[in-house]
Amino acid sequence: MPIPPLPLVMTEPLVRAALLEDLGRAGDITTDAIVPADATARVALVARQPGVVAGLDLALQAFRLIDPRIEVAVERPDGSTLLRGDVIATLAGPARGLLTAERVALNFLCHLSGVASATARIVAAVHGTRAAICCTRKTMPGLRAVQKYAVRVGGGSNHRFGLDDAVLIKDNHIAIAGGIPAALERARAHSGHMVKIELEVDSLAQLQEALDLGVDAVLLDNMPPPVLREAVAMVGRRAITEASGRITPETAGEIAATGVDLISIGWLTHSATVLDIGLDHCG
Structure with a gap:
């Protein structure tokens, strides 16, 4: 039975705080210097080892909070069993937003998927x-x-x-x-x-x-x-x-x-x- 996602009111403050911590006082000075403001890109969240997905909602919130124009297509929602190389979701939109949110999104997704995967092994x-x-x-x-x-x-x-x-x-x-x-x-x-x-x-x-x-x-x-x-x-x-x-x-x-x-x-x-x-x- 699928586990219902946590309410946005519970998770968004965590994601927002993580982004603020990462952006500091001047924002993403690397991406802003290198990537043109009008550049777009398409990226994918890809599993590099087998496991269980958890925390995808938080990861996607990170991208959307940085730039709501980013479009998302979910392939494997939370609870999905992953094999190496599986695409979890694809994202497309402003390249700066994708790069700026990347680390915070992956921090939540990798950690929580690790918790879910470890639990599944014990279960x-x-x-x-x-x-x-x-x-x-x-x-x-x-x-x-x-x-x-x-x-x-x-x-x-x-x-x-x-x-x-x-x-x-x-x-x-x-x-x-x-x-x-x-x-x-x-x-x-x-x-x-x-x-x-x-x-x-x-x-x-x-x-x-x-x-x-x-x-x-x-x-x-x-x-x-x-x-x-x-x-x-x-x-x-x-x-x-x-x-x-x-x-x-x-x-x-x-x-x-x-x-x-x-x-x-x-x-x-x-x-x-x-x-x-x-x-x-x-x-």
């Missing part, structure tokens, strides 16, 4: 299990909404979007509160009836304590697969189970086979490798 690695792949709050400042969007494009799911939409009680909360019972009691007293509560545990003893007290979800942190399997059996569908901690495409399948509901991975957003996409001149 493929757990195919046939119940586990969903989800991201975390380990996002780059200012880019959380679009990075989480790219995860969805790649077939993954989103964890909480911030500190305000769910309670996640971690080890430091427990230590400062004086234990799991105190932390849970305070969280319940403070939270509204629509707010879910998840508790991080790193041992089966902590997990049993959490289950006795009742939680909506448990974050099983850095547990090896044999322990994860035992933890899932202990939970017995009484709470959502989430595995986390240094998970890779090579280890995801074994972790998913333990029966966990979610596998959360921070590097999908904070360290995903960009997908190599270029802007090629077509004449």
Whole structure:
């Protein structure tokens, strides 16, 4: 099912800020010096390696904000699987606008396609299990909404979007509160009836304590697969189970086979490798 694009009101400020950062105080002095004001060109966004497209809307906004006369023909929208050499979109219009917007457009497109492509690889690695792949709050400042969007494009799911939409009680909360019972009691007293509560545990003893007290979800942190399997059996569908901690495409399948509901991975957003996409001149 196609993922709906993010509203323009959310994405345009990001693109506009990136363009302003790049244009500085004098604009594109290289292009303005070399390219005649009336020159036109036709270019294509081309995949240089296989992957999944994400962030095309932001890339195209960059071109249109610089020069609304640029015309676009989309060949492979967000969510499309790419092979090397595939044309994602073609653009035609004022050459200065095409060149000035190029880097900002590619920065968004390559990065977000990299997030989507990495997510798709992990999703493929757990195919046939119940586990969903989800991201975390380990996002780059200012880019959380679009990075989480790219995860969805790649077939993954989103964890909480911030500190305000769910309670996640971690080890430091427990230590400062004086234990799991105190932390849970305070969280319940403070939270509204629509707010879910998840508790991080790193041992089966902590997990049993959490289950006795009742939680909506448990974050099983850095547990090896044999322990994860035992933890899932202990939970017995009484709470959502989430595995986390240094998970890779090579280890995801074994972790998913333990029966966990979610596998959360921070590097999908904070360290995903960009997908190599270029802007090629077509004449």
